[in-house]
Structure formats: structure tokens, C-alpha cells
Amino acid sequence: MFDVDAYLRRLGRPGQRPRPDLDTLRTLHKQHLMTLPYNVAGQGFADGVHLVDVDEDEVFRTGVLEGLGGTCFQLNRLFFRLLSELGYEVTLLAASTAEGRENFGTEIEHMFIRAVVEGQEWLVDVGYPGPSYLEPLRVSDQVQTQYGCQYRLVGADDGAIAVQRRGRVTRWGTVYTFRPRARQWHDWKELEDRARAHHATASQDDGQGILCGRTFHNGQAVLKGRRYLVVRDGRERVRTVVDDTEHRRLVTALLTGDLDPGDLA
Known part of the structure; x- marks a missing residue:
């Protein structure tokens, strides 16, 4: 069963529940990424692809307590619930990666979070395999630096926003694009249907599915x-x-x- 205190212990924050401030958000975000892996096989697709109707208690047991991790649909969903119960103002966002557009043809693909802390908006994402931001990314037109990498948000004429990243000697590249619109769980139903069809025909025998x-x-x-x-x-x-x-x-x-x-x- 989902347990906030057990979750915090797993993330190395036992004891009194922390205040819902920016320092806590940064700490929990990075610790989450370091503690729980991105793992496509973590929750398994043996019984079908489930992105919308998810048993959060079961995912919490396997993904968090057993440390198996998961994908954005498990990790960001659980982190969303944790942040909500700690008192953060959070909403769901949907993004699209190049691979997602190629495989599924939809912009409602990746699931991540927007948090509002002290009047400032932050992008929160503990369910992306990487490379990407290790700490929350401020919604701003300024270039932000984290651990030797730079990040920026670039707007397009159609209202979409690209999260871009570059390393010390690499060029700017897009992590994913999104629209700053709050989403609901059922918005991912179309992707769930397409992912089931894709999974049924995908081969993982040669390790390419990893x-x-x-x-x-x-x-x-x-x-x-x-x-x-x-x-x-x-x-x-x-x-x-x-x-x-x-x-x-x-x-x-x-x-x-x-x-x-x-x-x-």
C-alpha cells in the first residue's frame, strides 16, 4: 500500500516529513533518480501494457519498496502522489520525444510534472532514462546549468516548448517537447492502445528492446x-x-x- 513515510525512507529522508519548499523538491528529485532506476522491464508487460488504469499500491510495492523502478508512467505517477501529499501544488504534463513520435505518432507520450513553489514554476521529471536534468528545471527563458550540462526552454510558434540540453562539447539537442497544459490520466489512453499494438510485434531477443x-x-x-x-x-x-x-x-x-x-x- 502507498505509504508516504516508507517512500521518504526509501529516498533517504526518514523521520519528520519535510517542508514543501524548493530545497526539499531538489533533494527528493535527485535522490529519486539516484535511488530508483528507469526500467522498462521493472513493472513488466507480461499481462499487457497498462498506462492509465494502474494499481498504484502494487507499483509502489515493486517499484519503490523493492527498488525495481519503472518508466515515467510508474515513477512520475508515484512521485506526483508523493509531492501532492507533502503539500506541493503539482499538475501533470505530457511531452513527446523523437522516438515516441516515430513509434506512436502522438504528442501525448511522456508523462512528467509541473510544480509551483513560492510562485515559480518548475519542471519535475524522475521518469526519463536520460540524459536529462537531475534537479527540477525552472520554467524560464534563461540557460540553466546542472552538473556540467546546460538546459534551456525554447518556444515555438505553435505554442509548444522544447526542453533542450547540451554537454560541455556537444551541441544543443532536444530532450522532448511539450505544451504547458495540465493533463489527466485518461489523456494517455490513446498511447496505451498504440503501445499495446507496438509491444505485441516488438522483438527483444537481441537486446534491442532494453x-x-x-x-x-x-x-x-x-x-x-x-x-x-x-x-x-x-x-x-x-x-x-x-x-x-x-x-x-x-x-x-x-x-x-x-x-x-x-x-x-
């Missing part, structure tokens, strides 16, 4: 299929993992957090 990510204190590591990306202090290293044994080891290490120093070099 997508998992883990945040550490100054960066992130992401394994997408055979492509392994590490961002550390804004410096990026990417390679293709050919060896099956190493691939399985990296999957396990990312999900458990037991990464060797060489994995993050």
Missing part, C-alpha cells in the same frame, strides 16, 4: 539496446556493447546501482 538508466551524483548512465551512454560532469562517452555477457552485466548493474568505476569512466 532501455534502462541510472543517475549518480554528477551524471547519468543509459543503456538503450546495445548503445551505452555515460554523461559525467557534462562530458559524454558512448559506445556499442557487442559482448552479450557484458550487456547482461550492465543491465543488472544499472538496475541495482552496482556499477563499477570503469562503467562510469
